[in-house]
Amino acid sequence: MADVPAVTVVADFAAASDFEKKHTPFITLEAQLDRLLVNVEVGHEVPHPNGTDHYITFIELYANGAPIARLDLSPAVTHPKFCVPVSLPPDTILRAVEHCNLHGLWAYEVTI
Numbered sequence: 001m002a003d004v005p006a007v008t009v010v011a012d013f014a015a016a017s018d019f020e021k022k023h024t025p026f027i028t029l030e031a032q033l034d035r036l037l038v039n040v041e042v043g044h045e046v047p048h049p050n051g052t053d054h055y056i057t058f059i060e061l062y063a064n065g066a067p068i069a070r071l072d073l074s075p076a077v078t079h080p081k082f083c084v085p086v087s088l089p090p091d092t093i094l095r096a097v098e099h100c101n102l103h104g105l106w107a108y109e110v111t112i
């Protein structure tokens with residue numbers, strides 16, 4: 001069985017260091033008439049460098065642990081982010097996970 005890679009979960013974005021902020025896949029929510037718009041952004045307050053030697057390789061979004069969206073990225077993407085409209089019940093836990101090729105996996109969660 002392969003080792004499960006460690007994930008750094010940032011619980012308090014406001015109190016996070018600049019290094020943590022540049023890796024945290026920050027989630028914002030926009031309520032719309034019949035759906036919720038989920039925005040996930042890496043580099044929300046502190047931009048993450050994106051070049052051939054150091055970049056974000058993917059962003060994933062989970063709802064109560066089940067995968068619901070994934071975006072694969074190349075070093076050509078200068079500001080990794082995506083938005084996806086969802087229809088989910090209240091109290092669903094959304095977890096965004098991103099992977100930096102040098103600094104590993106980072107996660108952030110919100111409850112809708």
Ligand SMILES: [Fe+2]
Pocket residue numbers: 023048054055100101102103
């Ligand atoms: Fe990094």
